[in-house]
Amino acid sequence: MERNSSHSDGKEGKEGFLEISLRPFDLSDVDDLMVWATDDRVSRICSVVTCTCREEAVKYIKDCVIPHPWYRAICIKNRPVGFIKVTPNSGGDRxxxxxxxxxxxxxxxxxxATKAVKMVVSSIFSEWSHLERLEALVLVENPGSQRVLEKAGFQREAVLKKHLTHRGRTRDLVMYSLLSTDPKL
Structure with missing residues (x-):
């Protein structure tokens, strides 16, 4: 099982300095996942799957999270407080x-979130040697997530007008990217 661990950026939480780790989800994480999967403040600015009951969350973990090629829990003291995933493209977009x-x-x-993104960036290009570009799409009205990506080294590329229907409205997204620094590519 993969374990990445790092201390936060020096911010002190209620229990001292927060150490975060990334690990695969398992079914025992369902109650922790429900915390953000049922939170309207999270789903308002992220295109996360909203689960309205525990059974939906169990099905989501079994059918979508566990089989996903790179979907990890962001953990504090091994308890999930969020997720981070990298979804590969295929064919010519590989x-x-x-x-x-x-x-x-x-x-x-x-x-x-910034620390988790940096942890992914530090390993994903070597884990997936074919990867040359990591992209992230963020709702224009989510400046917090835009700051996370910028602090992790991503470059803002464009605003994609009317790119996504989210919560019944067509939304503009900001495209961010980070390119591999591998000299072989």
Missing amino acids: CRAELGYALATKYWGQGI
Whole structure:
């Protein structure tokens, strides 16, 4: 089982300095996942799957999370407080992958998402040697997530007008990217 661990950016939480780790989800994480999967403040600015009951969350973990090629829990003391995933493209787009993440609102503004993104960036290009470009799409009205990506080294590329229907409305997204620094590519 993969374990990545890092201390936060020096922000002190209620229990001292927060150490975060990334690990695969398992079914025992369902109650922790429900914290952000049922939070309207999270789903309002992220295209996360909203689960209205425990059974939906169990099905989501079994059918979508566990089989996903790179979907990890962002953990504090091994308890999931969010997720981060890298979704690969295929065929001619195999050189690109998309980054997505969400965090329980209790942990917003503490540097946790930034640290998790940096942890992924530090390993994903070597784990997937074919990967040359990591992309992230963020709702224009989500400046917090835009700051997370910028702090992790992503470059803002464009605003994609009317790119996604989210919660019944067509939304504009900001495209961010990070390119591999591998000299062989």
